[in-house]
Amino acid sequence: SLPKIFVTRQLPERGLNPLLSHAEIEIWPERQPPAYEILLEKVQQIDGLLCLLTDRIDEQLINTGKSLKVISQMAVGYDNIDIKAATNRKIPVGNTPGVLTDATADLTWALLMCAARRIIESEQYVRAGSWQTWEPTLLLGTDLSGATLGIVGLGRIGEAVARRASGFNLRVIYSSRHRRSKEIEAALGVEYVEFNRLLQESDIITLHTALSKETHHLISYAQFALMKRSAILINTARGAIVDPQALYQTLKSGQIAGAALDVTEPEPIPLDSPLLSLKNLIITPHIGSASYQTRLKMATMAANNLLAGLLNQPLPYCVNPEIYS
Ligand code: GLV
Ligand code: GLV
Numbered sequence: 001s002l003p004k005i006f007v008t009r010q011l012p013e014r015g016l017n018p019l020l021s022h023a024e025i026e027i028w029p030e031r032q033p034p035a036y037e038i039l040l041e042k043v044q045q046i047d048g049l050l051c052l053l054t055d056r057i058d059e060q061l062i063n064t065g066k067s068l069k070v071i072s073q074m075a076v077g078y079d080n081i082d083i084k085a086a087t088n089r090k091i092p093v094g095n096t097p098g099v100l101t102d103a104t105a106d107l108t109w110a111l112l113m114c115a116a117r118r119i120i121e122s123e124q125y126v127r128a129g130s131w132q133t134w135e136p137t138l139l140l141g142t143d144l145s146g147a148t149l150g151i152v153g154l155g156r157i158g159e160a161v162a163r164r165a166s167g168f169n170l171r172v173i174y175s176s177r178h179r180r181s182k183e184i185e186a187a188l189g190v191e192y193v194e195f196n197r198l199l200q201e202s203d204i205i206t207l208h209t210a211l212s213k214e215t216h217h218l219i220s221y222a223q224f225a226l227m228k229r230s231a232i233l234i235n236t237a238r239g240a241i242v243d244p245q246a247l248y249q250t251l252k253s254g255q256i257a258g259a260a261l262d263v264t265e266p267e268p269i270p271l272d273s274p275l276l277s278l279k280n281l282i283i284t285p286h287i288g289s290a291s292y293q294t295r296l297k298m299a300t301m302a303a304n305n306l307l308a309g310l311l312n313q314p315l316p317y318c319v320n321p322e323i324y325s
Contacts, residue, residue: 003047003069003310008034008055011074012292015299018307023048040064048306050074051081053286059085070309074302075289076100076157077238078319079211087320094305094315098156099297100289105160107288108206108236111260115232116204117141120282142203142230142257145169150202152218153209153237154180154190161206162188173198199226204234211238219243224250231256236288239265244275251278262288 005019007027019025026042028034033054034042043049043065050072051057057071062085071086072094086093114120118141125131125139149165151158151174158174165172166189174180175195185192199205205227209215219233220243227233233256235242244265250256258280264273267286275281289298305315314324 005048006042006046007050008052011299012296016303018303022307048310050302050306053080057081062086070306072302072306074298083320087323090323092309092315093319094317095319096298096301100294101156101160103291103294104157104288108161109164112234114282115258115260147203148201150198150205152207158208162190199223204232206234207237207241211240215241217243220246227256233259236262239263248274251280262286
């Protein structure tokens, strides 16, 4: 009989095509993700799991899946999965790097421009009927030309953000755990600086690191204190990289100019969060990779990873390839 797989949400149509003749597929039909208890029950009956950021794939869940052969996540990040527990059981974990790089870099720039030129406030101003006349000091933002863009984490997405900067006459600096080669720096037109210096010198700071113990609340009170009063913070990476209380205090007191977030801690942001009362903050609901083309590519890639795992082949995109050696 065919191997059984569980897909934790409905995916873009055609995304599961690679799996159709190879597996018995169960798809969670609800809009909300399956509760952890449901996942625990499902995982006992399946060979493959296709999951999302919204699923907690912890050690207990992984060890409960006695017949589980592969975990395939439709996302580039995998901070919701206990990779060590999967590796201990020699279960490969797949992800979807690369295909969402451009979409996420595009959204980063969209938020950056919205924050710099106060687009959301301006739009609300028009709809509220406040537009009376052209005014010399109405809704003034900040120029990108001549400004310094600081990229925290120069991986695939950070690089794609840097590449998009070239037409704006920006100085681009970056900090990173691993400094990139001189050739890559020259090709991207970026300059390496220490993290604290990046915080001090940037007019716009954009975060592109993975979430880990080291990057949890990487931006908190001490880091905000180093930033310029005119600084704008962009986060399209993971919410928990920024301490939300520190962000609130900082924006509320005008210690930096503004922020734009596509990710929050927690997600979704509670409606009573004080952050939602701030005018100098833009929030979108984790839509970095949300384009038709990109989501189909992600789903197809996740399906191909899953299929490889079911067929005992190495996953095309595996986050724990050490299980093969
Ligand atoms: C989205 O946030 C992803 O990690 O793919
Ligand atoms: C994600 O794809 C990254 O490496 O930035």
